[in-house]
Structures are given as C-alpha cells and as structure tokens.
Amino acid sequence: MHNIMIICPDHSPLKESEKWLSRYGFHVNTSQSVEQANRYYELSEFHLLLIDQDAIAGLSADDNTLPNSLRRIVLDTKPSLSTGVNCMAQGAIYYLPLPTDSETLLKHVVNALEQHDTAAPETTHTPSQQSAEDAVTLGTASSGIIGQCPPMQDLFSDMRKIAGTDVTVLIRGESGTGKELVAKALHNLSQRHNQPIISVNCAAIPDNLIESELFGHEKGAFTGASTSHDGLIYAANKGTLFLDEIGELPLEAQARLLRVLQEGEIRKVGATQSTKVNIRLVTATHRDLIAMVRKGQFREDLYYRLYVMELLLPPLRDRGDDISVLAQTLLEKACKKHNRPVYHYNRAFDKAIRSHHWPGNVRELENAIERAVILSPPERVEAANLKLASHQTSAQVPxxxxxxxxxxxxxxxxxxxxxxxxxxxxxxxxxxxxxxxxxxxxxxxxxxxxxxxxxxx
Structure with a gap:
C-alpha cells in the first residue's frame, strides 16, 4: 500500500484531498506543519509527501528538516516561477498551483509513485500491498470498469474493503450493468489473483446438465458419461468461482452448492467420495432473490449463505457524466474492432447518447455504438445511426x-x-x-x- 503524508494548515485547500485519496486506496496521514510531521512520524517510511507551500514558506534552512531524498509534490496558493524553481531544486518532483482539481493532482501523484516504483524494482510486495496498489486503477479503462460518479466511487470503496477477504459476495444490478466485470476486478484485487477465476452463466446451461458441469461426474454416472469429468467448481480450486444469474440455478443444484459453502467439499454425480475444495464464491443476479425465496423458487438457507456481502451496481441512467466517458471508450473500441479510423466524438453524438434512457445499460450502449460505427460514413460518426428513436419513444410512455x-x-x-x-x-x-x-x-x-x-x- 502506498503511504502518503499531507503537510498543510487546517485552512488549506489541500486538506480536502485526504478524503478522496483514501477513497482511491492510498493510506493517508496529515500534519499541520513539518515540525509536527517529524515529531509523530518517520517521514522516510512515506512513499510521497504532499506539501502546502505555506507550511514551509517561513522555515529557515535549519528548520526545514526535509531531506531532498524524500519524494514530494509542493502546492502553492500563490504560485510563482522563482518559488517553483527553488522547490524543484530542493527535491520537489512537481510544483502545482493550489487549489488543483482532483483529476490533475491524482495524475501527478500516480506519476510520482510510478517513478518511485521504477527506481526501486527490488522492492517486494505482499499480496495485500499489490491489491491496494491495483485498486488505484479502479474506474479507469485499464481496470476494465470505467466510472467516476458517486455511486461508482461508493462501489469501488466497498470493493477495496472486501477484495482482500474470502467472504462470499452477491452482486446485484440490472442486466447489462457489468456484474461480471466487477467479479473479475474483485478477483484481480484479491490474494487469489494468481489463481484461476471460473465464470459460469447458470442460465446458459440446461437444467439436466448443470449439476454435471458444476460438480463433475464419474464415468458411467448417466447415459453418455463415457469418461470422468471434474467439473467447474473443482477447476476453480484455490481461485474464484463466479456464478452469474444465480437465480436460475435449479433447486437440486442449490442444495449441492450449499454443501460446498458449508463443508468446503464437492461430490461428483455418481461418486461415493467427496473432494475438498477451496474457492472464493462470487455470485450475481438481476432477480429479486427474496421474492423467489417466498415463492419457493430459491432456498432460504442458501440465500443467507450468499448474502454475506452485497455490491449494488447502479444502472447506466443514474451514472451522470460516466455515460459520455464510457461512450468515448466504446467508440474507440468499436473503431479498432472494425478497422475504422477512430471517429471524433462529436457533440450531436453525445447529446443523443445522454438523452436516451438505456434500459439495456452498458451492454445496450456498446451495441448501439458498434451499430453507429458500422453504418456511419468514413468522415464522421452520426447520431442517427445509433438507431435509438424507438427506444426513446417507449421510454417516455406516461x-x-x-x-x-x-x-x-x-x-x-x-x-x-x-x-x-x-x-x-x-x-x-x-x-x-x-x-x-x-x-x-x-x-x-x-x-x-x-x-x-x-x-x-
């Protein structure tokens, strides 16, 4: 985990960065002055210092006990060329005006830390440290999940807290919101990230085959079982098993899954001996499992085993400016897929996207953009080719x-x-x-x- 020290007076705009840096997975401490920081902390243990120039402006050379070896970013409410040159000469990596927007400051923080990591390749990291560092990328294209709106930031915060544990997770959200991406991100942030993640869509496997596919079968267990089969749960041993559309799992398979969670073992179809397994279970559904429990369609005891930790994925229509960011990323992806030069993301295109209700969420957005790329002329992507008019009409029926x-x-x-x-x-x-x-x-x-x-x- 990257440790950051913020040195600033209480009234400094830099004070606000403590909250959102913590949200991004950094461990942050604050001090009001250099003297206080030296008194209570060993500053050499911090990967980066963020310093308000006001906290060091009045210090003499003797009082300023910050060695040049400490990596720092200095921010100034009254920036000037001479002050910037002095700060850089004294070891500052960057000299920035204050206040600075969070996106700009985060970019400089990440760059400074990456320079530190490159300069010290021999440093070893524990799995938990790797998880915390990887968590910084949540919300960017490299993490597979794009989003900066408050609901997504709340989701990322919860993901970082539970990623290092082995608790069972239930992901809820409408179809097309990206539940499988969340499951994969959880796995990548966990201590099991070097082990496999096995993803299974329970709705895609016929009822008469799902037990065999999940739990495996012995040779001759049923007609057509000409060889022994280990099953997908065993394939996920020591890793993560992601069961999408868990609400579609038949009651018989639910009973078998309950035993896996309670006893940590599986028994193949047709077998007499059980096999121990060690999996982290992540499930997802767009259905109301409680309502299914009331109707006898889902086992109540299994529901409470799954409902240890819940992650809620917001629908696309509630994600504000994320829609435009997602659309631009998906536009570039679609252009590369179909060997088109990357279209300019124009205002008319964005307006059409922002005004749609998106009942199919990110999946519908991706399909619509791909459709627009295929149908548009070479010179520009056209909003009309999104073909959203019929959906627009139906979404506004009183x-x-x-x-x-x-x-x-x-x-x-x-x-x-x-x-x-x-x-x-x-x-x-x-x-x-x-x-x-x-x-x-x-x-x-x-x-x-x-x-x-x-x-x-």
Whole structure:
C-alpha cells in the first residue's frame, strides 16, 4: 500500500484531498506543519509527501528538516516561477498551483509513485500491498470498469474493503450493468489473483446438465458419461468461482452448492467420495432473490449463505457524466474492432447518447455504438445511426396510476411513481408496509429514499 503524508494548515485547500485519496486506496496521514510531521512520524517510511507551500514558506534552512531524498509534490496558493524553481531544486518532483482539481493532482501523484516504483524494482510486495496498489486503477479503462460518479466511487470503496477477504459476495444490478466485470476486478484485487477465476452463466446451461458441469461426474454416472469429468467448481480450486444469474440455478443444484459453502467439499454425480475444495464464491443476479425465496423458487438457507456481502451496481441512467466517458471508450473500441479510423466524438453524438434512457445499460450502449460505427460514413460518426428513436419513444410512455384513495397519478417514470406513492402514504404506513406495497425490500426503499431525496416524516 502506498503511504502518503499531507503537510498543510487546517485552512488549506489541500486538506480536502485526504478524503478522496483514501477513497482511491492510498493510506493517508496529515500534519499541520513539518515540525509536527517529524515529531509523530518517520517521514522516510512515506512513499510521497504532499506539501502546502505555506507550511514551509517561513522555515529557515535549519528548520526545514526535509531531506531532498524524500519524494514530494509542493502546492502553492500563490504560485510563482522563482518559488517553483527553488522547490524543484530542493527535491520537489512537481510544483502545482493550489487549489488543483482532483483529476490533475491524482495524475501527478500516480506519476510520482510510478517513478518511485521504477527506481526501486527490488522492492517486494505482499499480496495485500499489490491489491491496494491495483485498486488505484479502479474506474479507469485499464481496470476494465470505467466510472467516476458517486455511486461508482461508493462501489469501488466497498470493493477495496472486501477484495482482500474470502467472504462470499452477491452482486446485484440490472442486466447489462457489468456484474461480471466487477467479479473479475474483485478477483484481480484479491490474494487469489494468481489463481484461476471460473465464470459460469447458470442460465446458459440446461437444467439436466448443470449439476454435471458444476460438480463433475464419474464415468458411467448417466447415459453418455463415457469418461470422468471434474467439473467447474473443482477447476476453480484455490481461485474464484463466479456464478452469474444465480437465480436460475435449479433447486437440486442449490442444495449441492450449499454443501460446498458449508463443508468446503464437492461430490461428483455418481461418486461415493467427496473432494475438498477451496474457492472464493462470487455470485450475481438481476432477480429479486427474496421474492423467489417466498415463492419457493430459491432456498432460504442458501440465500443467507450468499448474502454475506452485497455490491449494488447502479444502472447506466443514474451514472451522470460516466455515460459520455464510457461512450468515448466504446467508440474507440468499436473503431479498432472494425478497422475504422477512430471517429471524433462529436457533440450531436453525445447529446443523443445522454438523452436516451438505456434500459439495456452498458451492454445496450456498446451495441448501439458498434451499430453507429458500422453504418456511419468514413468522415464522421452520426447520431442517427445509433438507431435509438424507438427506444426513446417507449421510454417516455406516461404512467397513469390510481391509488387506494382514488387519487390519479400521471408521470413518466417509475421513480416518479415511487416518490409519489411514498410521500402520499408514509403518514399512515410503516416502512415495512410501504416496501411490501411497492414490492421491494426495506433496504431497496431506503436506497430509493436516498437517491430521490424523499425525506421521512
């Protein structure tokens, strides 16, 4: 893990960087002065110092006890050429104006740390250190998951906290939001990253074959079993098993999976002996598992074994500026795939993308952009070739609903209806009753209150 020391007065704009640097996986300490930093910390143990020039401006050469060997970035509220030259001469890697936007500062921090890592290749890292350093890239194209909006930053924060553990994780989100990408990122950040991750889509395997595919079978266990087969769970031994669409798993297979989680062992179809396995299980679904439990379609005991840690993936329509960033990345990817020169991402194209509802989320966005690349002329990518008009129309069909009191509600989205329903009935109904009436869990109701700004009476 990279350790960063921030030296600045309490009123400094640099103080704010402590929060978001911690969010990116850095271990951050702060001091109000060089004297305080030297008194309480061994500064040579920090990979980088971020220093407000005000904290060192009044120090004499004797008082400034920061050796040139300490890597530092100096930031100044009153930047000048002479001060910058002096700071660089005294060992500063970068001299930046203050305030500086978080993106610019993060880029310089990462560059400074990469220079340090390159200069010291003999340094060894434990798996947990590697995980923390890899976590810095979450949200960038290199990590496979792009996103900087607050819901995605909350997701990344949770991922960093649980990646180093072996807890079972349930990823929830609408179809097309990128649940498998999250599972792979969790694996890459974990101590199992040198072992395999086996991904299985439970909905893609026929019911009569899924037990054999997952748990394996012995030769002659059933018609057509001409050889012994180890199964995908055994293939994930010491690594990660990702079960996508876990809600589609048949009840018989659910019982077998429960034993894997409880006992850490599997028994092949047709076998009499069990085999020990050591896996980290990550599952995903877009379905309401609690509702399935009530209907007898999903085992309650398995649900609570899976629901140790939950990660919620926001839909694309709730991700703000991430949509444009994703679209530009996907546009470059599609151009390379189809041997086209990379199109300029123009304003009309962005406007069409930002105005769409995206019920199919990132998967729909990727397909639409690929369609536009194929259909557009060589000189520019055209928004009309996204072919989104029919979806746009259907996404804005008004919702007309009459509640129990006979009041008619007219709106254009389910969120508007939910907000109207809660505000109308929260005086007479408990949270449990509200959630039950809406067909969601209390947790989902709480999340919707936060998202839509619905205050509790």
């Amino acid at each position: 919702i007309n609903t009459t509640n129990a009191n006979g009041d008619v509600f007219t709106g254009t989205s389910l969120d508007e209806y939910l907000k109207h329903f809660v505000q109308t009935h929260q005086q007479t109904m408990t949270e449990t009753q509200l959630a039950h009436s809406l067909g969601i869990s209390r947790k989902s109701l709480w999340e919707r209150r936060q998202k839509l700004g619905i205050a509790k009476k």
